[in-house]
Amino acid sequence: MMMAVNGMKIPDTFYISHGSPTLSIDETMPARHFLQSFQQKVYPPTAPRPSSILVISGHWETEYPTVNAVDGVSETIYDFYGFPKSMYQLKYPAPGAPKLANRVKELLKSSGFKHVDEDKKRGLDHGAWVPLMLMYPEADIPVCQLSVQTNKDATYHYNMGKALAPLKEEGVLIVGSGATTHNLRMLRNTSSVQPWAQEFDTWLKEALIDGRYEDVNNYKEKAPHATVAHPWPDHFYPLHVAMGAGGANSKAELIHHSWGLSSLSYASYKFTVPA
Numbered sequence: 001m002m003m004a005v006n007g008m009k010i011p012d013t014f015y016i017s018h019g020s021p022t023l024s025i026d027e028t029m030p031a032r033h034f035l036q037s038f039q040q041k042v043y044p045p046t047a048p049r050p051s052s053i054l055v056i057s058g059h060w061e062t063e064y065p066t067v068n069a070v071d072g073v074s075e076t077i078y079d080f081y082g083f084p085k086s087m088y089q090l091k092y093p094a095p096g097a098p099k100l101a102n103r104v105k106e107l108l109k110s111s112g113f114k115h116v117d118e119d120k121k122r123g124l125d126h127g128a129w130v131p132l133m134l135m136y137p138e139a140d141i142p143v144c145q146l147s148v149q150t151n152k153d154a155t156y157h158y159n160m161g162k163a164l165a166p167l168k169e170e171g172v173l174i175v176g177s178g179a180t181t182h183n184l185r186m187l188r189n190t191s192s193v194q195p196w197a198q199e200f201d202t203w204l205k206e207a208l209i210d211g212r213y214e215d216v217n218n219y220k221e222k223a224p225h226a227t228v229a230h231p232w233p234d235h236f237y238p239l240h241v242a243m244g245a246g247g248a249n250s251k252a253e254l255i256h257h258s259w260g261l262s263s264l265s266y267a268s269y270k271f272t273v274p275a
Contacts, residue, residue: 008048008051008169008170008171009047009048009168009169009171010044010047010048010050010168010171010172010173010174011044011047011168011272011273011275012043012044012047012168012246012270012271012272013161013168013174013175013176013242013243013245013246013250013270013271014042014173014174014175014176014242014255014268014269014270014271015175015176015177015178015238015239015242015243015268015269015270015271016035016131016175016176016177016178016268017031017178017179017180017256017265017266017267017268018031018126018127018130018131018177018178018179019031019179019260019264019266020260020261020264021080021083021087021126021130022083022084022087023035023130023131023134024087024090024126024130024133024134025084025086025087025090029258029260030256030258030266031256031258031260031266031268032134034255034256034258034266034268035131035134035135036134036135038134038135038136039135039136042255042270044272048171049141050141050171050172050173051141051142051170051171051172052097052099052100052141052142052143052144052171052172052173053097053132053136053141053142053143053144053172053173053175054097054100054104054143054144054145054146054164054167054172054173054174054175055124055127055128055132055143055144055145055146055175055176055177056145056146056147056148056174056175056176056177056237056238056241056242057125057127057128057145057147057148057177057178057238058127058148058177058178058179058182058234058235058236058237058238059079059125059126059127059128059234060122060125060127060145060146060147060148061147061148061149061150061234062117062147062148062149063149063151064115064116064117064149065108065113065115065116065117065146065147065149065160066116066117066118066119066146066147067101067104067105067116067117067118067119067144067145067146067147068096068101068118068119068120068121068122068123068124068144068145069096069097069098069101069102069118069119069120069144070095070096070097070098070120070121070122070123071096071098071120072095072096073093073094073095073096074092074093074094074095074096074123074124074143075121075122075123075124076090076091076092076093076123076124076129077122077123077124077125077126077129078126079125079126080126090129090133092124092129092132092133092139093139094124094129094132094136094139094140094141094142094143095140095141095142095143096142096143096144097142097143097144098120098144099142100142100144100167100172101118101144103167103170104116104144104146104164104167105118107163107164107166107167108160108163108164110163111159111162111163112159112163113160113163122145124143124145125145127177127178127238128143128145128177131175131177141173146160146241148233148234148237148238148241149237150232150233150234150237153217154216154217154218154219154220154233154236154237154240155217155218155240157237157238157240157241157244158213158217158240158241158243158244159244160240160241160244161174161240161241161242161243161244161245161246162244162245162247162248163244164241164244164245165244165245165246165247167245168245174241174242174245175242176237176238176239176240176241176242176243177238178234178235178236178237178238178239179235179236179264179265179266180201180204180229180236180239180265180266180267180268181197181200181201181229181230181263181264181265182229182230182232182234182235182236182264183228183229183230183231183263185231186228186262186263187261187262187263187264188261188262188263189261189262190262191262192262193259193262193263194262194263196224196225196228196229196263197225197229197259197262197263197264197265199224199225200223200224200225200226200228200229201229201265201267203222203223203224204216204219204223204267205254205267207222207223208243208252208254208269209252209253209254211251211252213243213248216239216240216243217240219236239269242269242271243271245271246271246272246273247271247273249273249274250271250272250273251271251272251273251274252269252270252271253269253270253271253272254267254268254269255268255269255270256268
């Protein structure tokens with residue numbers, strides 16, 4: 001068990017829209033520069049350097065919650081196809097975080113998640129390593145990933161986040177990594193934003209900033225164009241985990257906003273409990 005230590009607390013949780021894998025190389029993308037400035041401009045200045053990082057990525061779906069418990073350097077997984085060759089040569093050799101993996105299992109099981117698996121071989125998918133290589137390019141902080149369950153609903157993932165909230169007291173940085181809008185069939189190489197994407201993105205921003213977390217949990221019924229914005233919920237559920245870990249009394253803040261390919265929102269959020 002990881003123990004809380006005075007001065008270790010990280011007050012915020014984060015949801016990062018990682019969008020296209022080209023974020024790893026494309027210097028023209030505003031989201032890339034936002035993530036590169038994370039330590040200097042976004043991460044709370046009074047918080048300690050994270051002891052480890054927990055990433056909930058939209059690129060890891062399993063039937064039951066699963067953590068990767070890698071002993072040693074994590075493999076860089078290239079789970080994308082048809083992109084420039086240089087992207088397949090990038091590495092993010094962060095150490096695994098088996099102690100954090102065990103702590104995540106402990107917290108989830110004690111909160112009613114009866115079946116939690118671990119994978120001792122799986123490395124970091126691009127939902128984890130692409131944003132992290134920009135946020136923490138030193139690759140010296142241990143990283144653990146937690147999967148999403150697309151056979152469950154958003155409230156399930158919110159409750160998963162609530163179970164993980166004690167990790168903040170232990171110096172763990174919790175990052176949900178997905179996409180605020182994610183319909184790959186609707187991407188267009190134009191500069192104008194498609195109306196359905198704009199409307200969903202605006203609804204989400206207003207719901208989060210107003211603290212209407214229950215509406216966000218019930219987004220399929222409450223949000224405009226919900227199933228167009230997310231035909232499959234894999235890239236949205238990491239938001240619910242970060243939101244739940246932030247706490248019911250947390251305040252959401254939009255920390256970055258940009259668009260790509262006419263309907264891919266890079267809106268990213270921070271959840272902070274007021275002092």
